[in-house]
Amino acid sequence: MIAAGAKSLLGLSIASPIGVSDINPRSVGVVRCCVSMEGSQTMSHNKNGSIPELKSINGHTGQKQGPLSTVGNSTNIKWQECSVEKVDRQRLLNQKGCVIWVTGLSGSGKSTVACALNQMLYQKGKLGYILDGDNVRHGLNRDLSFKAEDRAENIRRVGEVAKLFADAGIICIASLISPYRVDRDTCRSLLPEGDFVEVFMDVPLEVCEARDPKGLYKLARAGKIKGFTGIDDPYEPPLNCEIALGHQETGTSPMEMAATVVGYLEKKGYLQA
Numbered sequence: 001m002i003a004a005g006a007k008s009l010l011g012l013s014i015a016s017p018i019g020v021s022d023i024n025p026r027s028v029g030v031v032r033c034c035v036s037m038e039g040s041q042t043m044s045h046n047k048n049g050s051i052p053e054l055k056s057i058n059g060h061t062g063q064k065q066g067p068l069s070t071v072g073n074s075t076n077i078k079w080q081e082c083s084v085e086k087v088d089r090q091r092l093l094n095q096k097g098c099v100i101w102v103t104g105l106s107g108s109g110k111s112t113v114a115c116a117l118n119q120m121l122y123q124k125g126k127l128g129y130i131l132d133g134d135n136v137r138h139g140l141n142r143d144l145s146f147k148a149e150d151r152a153e154n155i156r157r158v159g160e161v162a163k164l165f166a167d168a169g170i171i172c173i174a175s176l177i178s179p180y181r182v183d184r185d186t187c188r189s190l191l192p193e194g195d196f197v198e199v200f201m202d203v204p205l206e207v208c209e210a211r212d213p214k215g216l217y218k219l220a221r222a223g224k225i226k227g228f229t230g231i232d233d234p235y236e237p238p239l240n241c242e243i244a245l246g247h248q249e250t251g252t253s254p255m256e257m258a259a260t261v262v263g264y265l266e267k268k269g270y271l272q273a
């Protein structure tokens with residue numbers, strides 16, 4: 001009964017062009033559920049992204065097959081495929097998913113340029129999402145301190161989340177101090193060649209310290225914060241980043257810096273599917 005109802009609903013959706021606001025999320029949920037019970041069809045989008053059409057399920061047949069894996073401490077797990085893939089999502093968004101990794105000292109302007117970049121992308125009709133170190137530490141990474149191994153775990157988790165965002169077709173802007181080269185390089189290695197764009201905020205410590213918008217350098221100099229990056233904790237600048245910001249040629253205002261990154265993305269074809 002449910003399957004029959006869903007089928008006619010699905011038929012309706014195919015026959016008539018629909019806008020996003022016409023979609024009832026509950027109905028879509030039913031359609032997905034019932035189609036997958038039938039095990040042969042799922043929804044995708046035409047090249048113009050407007051009218052849903054059918055394409056056969058090639059990954060999620062409902063049959064239990066393929067080898068089980070062990071990854072870390074996770075035993076007997078199996079990678080699940082779905083026939084709606086990254087390329088479909090990218091076509092929908094008319095962009096390519098990637099990670100813009102902004103690294104630099106506290107106060108170097110990471111969050112400011114991340115926000116300017118996100119605004120600029122939005123104005124161009126492109127979907128970005130910011131993963132900011134300070135913000136992620138309010139939730140997902142609230143259990144982590146600033147000792148070296150916790151910073152490494154912070155970067156590892158954000159790298160994995162950023163990879164998921166890129167797979168979703170989104171331009172993910174990760175903005176973290178990420179002081180260790182090896183941790184940044186590990187994040188880079190999670191993504192296909194070219195999809196990880198390392199942006200270095202090349203701003204001297206003296207400038208960051210003079211800005212000190214949160215008063216953290218003052219506290220660190222007074223010994224009230226221990227292990228503060230640049231004061232009594234290391235920062236390893238990138239050796240081969242894609243973009244270094246803070247120089248005359250890449251612009252010195254946040255908007256000029258963001259424009260430099262947008263220019264790079266345009267040149268590399270990330271702002272089209």
Ligand SMILES: Nc1ncnc2c1ncn2[C@@H]1O[C@H](COP(=O)(O)OS(=O)(=O)O)[C@@H](OP(=O)(O)O)[C@H]1O
Nearest residue numbers: 106107133134146151154176177178179227228229
């Ligand atoms: N000890 C120490 N060292 C550096 N930064 C500190 C520290 N303690 C707190 N803070 C605040 O945490 C923000 C940096 O968090 P991140 O997650 O980006 O750091 S890291 O990548 O794990 O090194 C950082 O934010 P930004 O100033 O935006 O960089 C600070 O507000």
Ligand SMILES: Nc1ncnc2c1ncn2[C@@H]1O[C@H](COP(=O)(O)OP(=O)(O)O)[C@@H](O)[C@H]1O
Nearest residue numbers: 105106107108109110111112211213252253254
């Ligand atoms: N390009 C810039 N030129 C001058 N000041 C800037 C620039 N970018 C950011 N700032 C200022 O520097 C301070 C730190 O910027 P913020 O983006 O919070 O740095 P971070 O995220 O690296 O800690 C803020 O007061 C901000 O207004």
